Amino acid sequence: MDRRRLFFVLLILLLLIPVYSQNSEMPGDGSVEGEENGNAEYYRSVYELGDQVFNITAGLFIPLYYRRPGDFSTAPANLSLGGTGSIEYSSFINSNMTLGLSLKGMFAYTPNDRLLSMFPITGKLTYYITDSYPFEFPLYVHAGLCISRLESETFYGPTIMPGAGATWNMNSSWGFGINATWWWVPMWYGPSHEDTAKSRFGNFLDISLSATYHF
Structure with missing residues (x-):
């Protein structure tokens, strides 16, 4: 499968998510306004401790630049536009905050058609x-391990990825949104390593669509 087909397969993953479900009450405190007139209007959602969220995303990976350690000069990423996706699970620890696990992935190509892939495994x-x-409007940060692979070369290092999004909740179970996530991926070999000259801090951006299931 060539890169264009792979990219479009990734983008249409969201189309496989069922967008129809049974009508149900919006989550909240159960208060109802105007119920005696047969026209119930529910108050906004209030999540509770233990509520759970499953999230899947797919979108566009945008290479930005590399920053070199020491002099902190920047260099072009020299990568094509790519694709990205993730599977995430989290649980509410209070009415506004969740803590969970995320498995993300991306792919892009170098100018000589070498495939770069990265797989962040984060909290x-x-x-x-x-x-x-x-x-x-979710505001979030990922932190954890990133596995980077360029053909036969593999690098294990840390990553921090802050981001923000906007979600429309179709009902109490399903929500659909758009997200922007900054990838900060250090590739640090240390001053005494034979590959120390290759050390750099990668800076990338992904723009993705998301489908969220609350349960």
């Missing part, structure tokens, strides 16, 4: 702004 902390429910 994820998210704060939800829910004042405008059914619209909500």
Whole structure:
């Protein structure tokens, strides 16, 4: 499968998510306004401790630049636009915050058609702004391990990825949104390593669509 087909397969993953489900009450405190008139209007969502979230994303990976340690000069990433996706699970630790695990992946190509892939395995902390429910705005940060692979070369290092998004909740179970995540991926070999000249800090951006299931 060539890169264009692989990219489009990744982008249409969200189309496989069922967008129809049974109508149900929006989560909240159960308060109802105007119920005696047969026209119930529910208050905005309030999540509770133990509520769980499953999230899947797919989108565009945008290479930005590398920053060299020491002089902190920058260099072009020299990568093509690529694809990215993730699978995430988290649980609410209070009414606005979740803590969970995330498995992300990306691919892009160098100018000589070498395939670069990265697989961050991270913990994820998210704060939800829910004042405008059914619209909500997650602010989040990933931190953990990133496995980078360029053909036969593999590098294991840390990563930190802050981001933000906007989600529309279709009902109490399903939400759909858009997210922007900054990837900061250090590739640090240390001053005494034979590859120390290759040390650099990667800076990338992904823009993705998401489908979220609450349960």
